[in-house]
Amino acid sequence: MPRPPLARERVLDAFEAIVIADGERTATLDATAKAAGVSKGGLLYHFGSKEELIAGLLGRLEELNDADLAKMASAEEGPVAYYIRTSVMEDEALDRALIAASRLAQGGSAAAADALRHTRRRWEDAIRPHVRDAASLDLVMLLSDGLYFNNSLDVHGPELLVPRRQELTDLIALVLTATAP
16 A cells, blocks of 8 residues: 655644644644645645544554554564553554544544544454453453553653553563463
C-alpha cells in the first residue's frame, strides 16, 4: 500500500495534537490548517470536513492497532507480557491516537467511542487464547488500563508514576503466573 501524502499526514498530526492538547472544540479546520502549515484549501483537498478529519484519525488508529496486534502476535515474550509492558505510555503514535480518540469520545463522538471499543475488543481477542479464563482476561485488561491511566497522570516529569523497569517485569511475571492457561 502506498504511503499517504506528507501534507495529509501533517494535517492529521496537527489535528491529533490539537485534540490532545486543547480538546475537540478547538480543533477547527482553520486551527488545524494553521498548525499543519497548509492552506485551508490544502486541508480541504484531503479532508472535506471535520467529520472527515475525525474519520482520518480513527483510520490511523485502526492502522496503528493492526501493526500493534502483529507485533503482539509475534512478540517473543508472548502476547500477555507484550500487552502489559506496552501499556506504559511512551508517547508513541498509537498512544497519541488512543488519547486523541478518547478525547473525541469524551466530547461526544460516537464514531470515536465505537473505534475505541473495537480496538479494545481486538486486543481482548488477541489475549484470550493466552489466559485461562474470563476472569484472567479481565485482570490483564484492567491492569493494562490502570497502567495506562496511571502513566498518563504525569508523562513529562522525571519520575514516572508507573512501576520502574524491574517492578514492571516482576508485575508481568506475577500476572503470567496467575493467568496462564
